[in-house]
Amino acid sequence: MRLLDIISLLLGVLLAPLLPGIINRTKAFFGGRKGQPVLQLYYDLYKLLGKGAVYSHTTSWVFRAGPVVGLAAMLTALALVPCGGQGSFLKFQGDLLLFAYLLGLLRFFTVIAALDTGSAFEGMGASREVQIAALAEPAFLLGLSVVALETGSLSLTGIFERLSFETWASAAPALLLVAAAWLVVFLAENARIPVDDPNTHLELTMIHEVMVLDHGGPDFAFVLYTSALKLWVLGALLAALALPARTGHPAGDVAVFLCGQFALAVVVGAIESTMARLRLVRVPQLLVAAGVLSALALFLGLVR
Amino acid sequence: MNLLLAALVVLGTSALAALLSGRNARAAASFGVGGSLVGCALASIPVLRVLAGATLDPIRAGWSIPGGSFFVHLDPLSAFFLLPILFLGAVAAVYGGAYLPSHEGGAHGVPAAPPRALGPAWFFYNLLIASMILVVTSRNGMLFLMAWEVMALTSFFLVTFEDEKPAVREAGWTYLVATHIGTAFLLFFFVLLGREAGTLDFDRFAGLPLAPALASLLFSLAVVGFGAKAGFLPLHVWLPEAHPAAPSHVSAVMSGVMIKTGIYGLVRSLTFLGAPASWWGWLLIGIGLTSGILGVVMALAQHDLKRLLAYHSVENIGIIALGLGAGVLGLHYHLPSLTVLGFAGGLLHVLNHALFKGLLFLGAGAVAHSTGTRELDVLGGLLKRMPWTGAAFLIGSVAICGLPPLNGFVSEFLIYYGAYCGIAAPGRVAIPIVLSIVAGLALIGGLAAACFAKAFGSVFLGEPRSDHATQAHEASTWMIVPQYVLATGCMAIGLLSPWLIDVLIPVIEPLTGPVSADVLAPASHVLEGVTTVGIGLLGLIALLAVLRLGLLHNRTMGATGTWDCGYAAPTARMQYTASSFAQPLTDLFRMFLRSRKEPVALRTVFPESRHFATETPDVWRDLLFRPLFNGVAWVFGRFRWLQHGRVQLYVLYIAIALLALLVWKLG
Numbered sequence: 001m002r003l004l005d006i007i008s009l010l011l012g013v014l015l016a017p018l019l020p021g022i023i024n025r026t027k028a029f030f031g032g033r034k035g036q037p038v039l040q041l042y043y044d045l046y047k048l049l050g051k052g053a054v055y056s057h058t059t060s061w062v063f064r065a066g067p068v069v070g071l072a073a074m075l076t077a078l079a080l081v082p083c084g085g086q087g088s089f090l091k092f093q094g095d096l097l098l099f100a101y102l103l104g105l106l107r108f109f110t111v112i113a114a115l116d117t118g119s120a121f122e123g124m125g126a127s128r129e130v131q132i133a134a135l136a137e138p139a140f141l142l143g144l145s146v147v148a149l150e151t152g153s154l155s156l157t158g159i160f161e162r163l164s165f166e167t168w169a170s171a172a173p174a175l176l177l178v179a180a181a182w183l184v185v186f187l188a189e190n191a192r193i194p195v196d197d198p199n200t201h202l203e204l205t206m207i208h209e210v211m212v213l214d215h216g217g218p219d220f221a222f223v224l225y226t227s228a229l230k231l232w233v234l235g236a237l238l239a240a241l242a243l244p245a246r247t248g249h250p251a252g253d254v255a256v257f258l259c260g261q262f263a264l265a266v267v268v269g270a271i272e273s274t275m276a277r278l279r280l281v282r283v284p285q286l287l288v289a290a291g292v293l294s295a296l297a298l299f300l301g302l303v304r
Numbered sequence: 305m306n307l308l309l310a311a312l313v314v315l316g317t318s319a320l321a322a323l324l325s326g327r328n329a330r331a332a333a334s335f336g337v338g339g340s341l342v343g344c345a346l347a348s349i350p351v352l353r354v355l356a357g358a359t360l361d362p363i364r365a366g367w368s369i370p371g372g373s374f375f376v377h378l379d380p381l382s383a384f385f386l387l388p389i390l391f392l393g394a395v396a397a398v399y400g401g402a403y404l405p406s407h408e409g410g411a412h413g414v415p416a417a418p419p420r421a422l423g424p425a426w427f428f429y430n431l432l433i434a435s436m437i438l439v440v441t442s443r444n445g446m447l448f449l450m451a452w453e454v455m456a457l458t459s460f461f462l463v464t465f466e467d468e469k470p471a472v473r474e475a476g477w478t479y480l481v482a483t484h485i486g487t488a489f490l491l492f493f494f495v496l497l498g499r500e501a502g503t504l505d506f507d508r509f510a511g512l513p514l515a516p517a518l519a520s521l522l523f524s525l526a527v528v529g530f531g532a533k534a535g536f537l538p539l540h541v542w543l544p545e546a547h548p549a550a551p552s553h554v555s556a557v558m559s560g561v562m563i564k565t566g567i568y569g570l571v572r573s574l575t576f577l578g579a580p581a582s583w584w585g586w587l588l589i590g591i592g593l594t595s596g597i598l599g600v601v602m603a604l605a606q607h608d609l610k611r612l613l614a615y616h617s618v619e620n621i622g623i624i625a626l627g628l629g630a631g632v633l634g635l636h637y638h639l640p641s642l643t644v645l646g647f648a649g650g651l652l653h654v655l656n657h658a659l660f661k662g663l664l665f666l667g668a669g670a671v672a673h674s675t676g677t678r679e680l681d682v683l684g685g686l687l688k689r690m691p692w693t694g695a696a697f698l699i700g701s702v703a704i705c706g707l708p709p710l711n712g713f714v715s716e717f718l719i720y721y722g723a724y725c726g727i728a729a730p731g732r733v734a735i736p737i738v739l740s741i742v743a744g745l746a747l748i749g750g751l752a753a754a755c756f757a758k759a760f761g762s763v764f765l766g767e768p769r770s771d772h773a774t775q776a777h778e779a780s781t782w783m784i785v786p787q788y789v790l791a792t793g794c795m796a797i798g799l800l801s802p803w804l805i806d807v808l809i810p811v812i813e814p815l816t817g818p819v820s821a822d823v824l825a826p827a828s829h830v831l832e833g834v835t836t837v838g839i840g841l842l843g844l845i846a847l848l849a850v851l852r853l854g855l856l857h858n859r860t861m862g863a864t865g866t867w868d869c870g871y872a873a874p875t876a877r878m879q880y881t882a883s884s885f886a887q888p889l890t891d892l893f894r895m896f897l898r899s900r901k902e903p904v905a906l907r908t909v910f911p912e913s914r915h916f917a918t919e920t921p922d923v924w925r926d927l928l929f930r931p932l933f934n935g936v937a938w939v940f941g942r943f944r945w946l947q948h949g950r951v952q953l954y955v956l957y958i959a960i961a962l963l964a965l966l967v968w969k970l971g
Contacts, residue, residue, distance in 0.1 A: 118765070
């Protein structure tokens with residue numbers, strides 16, 4: 001294990017809460033506001049970790065286990081994700097599947113923790129979450145098959161080590177389709193506009209936010225941090241796919257990768273500022289379209 | 305091998321002893337449970353030896369039946385299928401020992417049924433286990449069909465245990481018809497094979513020079529005949545009827561292992577039929593996709609916990625069929641990785657499904673037993689009332705959703721990984737392989753997670769929605785211990801998979817031919833990675849749990865009601881129900897479900913109480929089989945004039961038939 005592998009893990013652990021800050025600042029810029037500090041989430045996490053907690057009488061240990069299992073799943077997923085072309089903490093052939101299913105584990109526990117509160121709002125959010133996830137998963141995994149095919153590796157590290165602008169030159173249409181599909185999956189999985197609005201005021205219209213309404217104190221800090229990590233790991237894949245620059249020096253590669261991550265956050269902020277949220281009945285169509293894009297990319301990659 | 309025979313004898317005699325104990329429930333249960341435990345323990349010794357690499361001599365004895373011989377053998381394939389049969393058979397028997405006696409008492413005000421003789425129930429249970437052992441070890445077509453028939457009949461009598469209920473009789477009837485239609489195809493299958501081989505002994509079936517058309521015909525017969533038992537869509541219609549009707553330990557055995565004898569039959573037939581045609585693989589993948597996706601979609605629409613689980617068996621059989629289909633395609637296109645990983649994943653899922661589905665059915669039985677209902681929308685909050693059952697059910701749910709680090713993930717992972725290796729397929733074949741398996745499994749996984757979030761959430765979480773749930777109590781010790789034995793199995797396979805793959809290799813070698821090391825080594829290396837991450841994940845969970853406790857230590861902890869936007873008088877009935885939870889997905893797939901909704905018409909400004917109900921009957925039963933059987937009944941109704949109850953006429957028919965035969969024989 002190289003020092004760099006640990007650094008890619010540490011970068012995620014330390015910098016993940018930066019992404020929501022960048023997104024919010026971008027949205028503030030578009031709205032003509034000054035906006036909250038870029039480090040706001042760090043302050044929030046620090047404050048929440050220092051608090052006590054209030055639990056509903058209805059809840060059981062499942063509610064308390066939800067944030068813990070979710071965070072553990074996300075940290076494990078982070079360990080599998082390379083920092084651009086640089087190695088990840090853990091790697092083996094087939095780890096891309098494990099990565100996808102760790103996201104599934106996080107979702108399952110978030111959903112049952114929400115159902116544990118017995119609230120109709122949280123049930124509604126959970127119901128929407130599982131619907132969106134069930135449709136996003138094929139799009140994501142098919143996209144992974146395409147990049148695995150193009151690079152000849154079944155490990156996230158191997159894929160992104162081998163992915164370069166030459167790969168883009170030879171298979172641009174397929175990779176472009178995958179990038180488009182993944183952007184949709186990225187927005188949907190991270191509960192961003194046009195699928196979900198993190199800033200909505202009405203419980204009835206939320207998806208992700210409503211599921212964590214009842215969490216407080218350290219539990220909520222875990223939940224917020226988990227969301228930031230999810231943004232980081234899915235963003236890492238998208239950034240590494242879209243910007244596979246090789247500078248010839250590890251530090252340079254990492255810098256390029258970080259630029260990609262932050263640029264992605266700016267893009268998300270721009271999308272959130274310029275688009276309206278889709279009606280809920282349209283969301284499945286968007287996700288199925290993403291799945292079709294991935295499938296099409298698979299055809300392009302293989303027919304070549 | 306003698307131990308295997310001894311096990312059969314023990315199971316048979318204990319069955320008889322249980323039957324003869326008649327109304328003495330305690331004696332019947334002792335014979336039943338004791339016989340199952342001893343029988344399964346005895347049989348497990350040769351099974352484990354074979355899986356560890358020993359080879360045993362077959363037993364062959366003559367038999368007066370034409371074409372029949374008592375020919376049994378235990379090869380790794382048989383031993384692998386016996387493993388879950390014996391394990392789940394013994395565990396479910398212990399559970400049944402605690403479950404059946406108290407099954408009588410009507411819970412919560414339902415008048416108790418008159419005491420029922422438990423002797424027959426144990427008689428049929430032990431015979432069912434014995435017949436399943438014989439099905440997977442017999443090496444003669446006649447013996448196989450007889451064991452198959454005993455298995456069908458004993459499980460029929462177990463399904464109709466509560467035969468005073470019309471719904472149970474209806475379910476039993478459906479099952480009886482379905483299983484015999486399957487057997488009819490199998491009869492044809494064995495007759496054709498036997499004609500080619502000149503005998504019904506299996507050892508002569510392998511390596512027959514079959515014409516491709518005949519091999520394809522035989523394969524189709526096997527798919528229908530064995531598929532009816534396994535529950536391939538659309539032959540699954542008996543599952544959602546029979547599983548809920550049976551007592552829960554029987555549901556566990558039927559769903560966990562009995563339907564797998566269909567998979568065993570199919571796999572065994574594949575070893576007879578020589579090099580497979582490509583369309584066999586595509587057919588299996590097609591069956592896998594339809595059974596897998598539609599099975600879980602139909603499960604999502606159910607309100608009855610055991611019916612939901614029964615549809616999940618259809619889904620999991622679909623996953624197994626996907627694995628087998630991948631293996632067959634790998635054989636056809638000479639892709640060793642796809643072959644080995646497809647078959648290994650499919651067969652490992654057989655074992656995994658036995659563990660988690662057995663666990664879930666036992667949990668569902670404990671819930672039904674404690675609350676007196678299986679209706680999801682009247683349950684809730686049971687985790688506080690039944691903490692042990694609830695935790696076990698959660699483990700089963702995580703496992704069946706294929707989430708790491710439990711066993712369901714490992715087998716699905718192998719199939720996925722095989723499909724990714726299928727990328728190496730020549731030309732354009734790889735597209736449909738990767739597309740169907742990856743997209744199919746991903747969709748099935750997402751929908752299964754939705755379904756089990758719904759099932760676990762509506763039964764165990766939130767507030768109780770009715771008195772049924774409020775008055776629930778934890779199940780007895782001997783109903784809980786079996787659940788944890790199975791849960792331990794789920795954990796163990798999830799974390800010990802690299803060592804399991806070595807056991808699986810001799811099991812699949814009759815199908816794949818010798819497995820070379822360069823296929824095997826990467827696979828076990830990959831599984832080592834899965835195990836490492838699984839252990840790391842569990843370690844992290846423990847670490848974070850300690851961290852959380854440390855953070856909350858000595859802090860102020862409050863308790864209040866759930867946030868409900870300040871509403872003044874929330875009630876438990878305002879919780880999101882299971883039906884509402886599943887509604888977005890069931891609406892998405894409505895063309896495959898055709899749920900009936902009772903419309904709610906709100907006409908006045910201040911409407912009083914309104915009633916809303918949805919029902920999702922099996923669309924295949926209603927739209928495919930009902931018209932089909934009505935048609936058959938109509939055709940045969942045309943011949944009713946032949947039969948009008950006059951004995952003289954029947955004697956005349958017999959005389960005419962004899963005369964015709966005589967003329968035919970002489971002429």
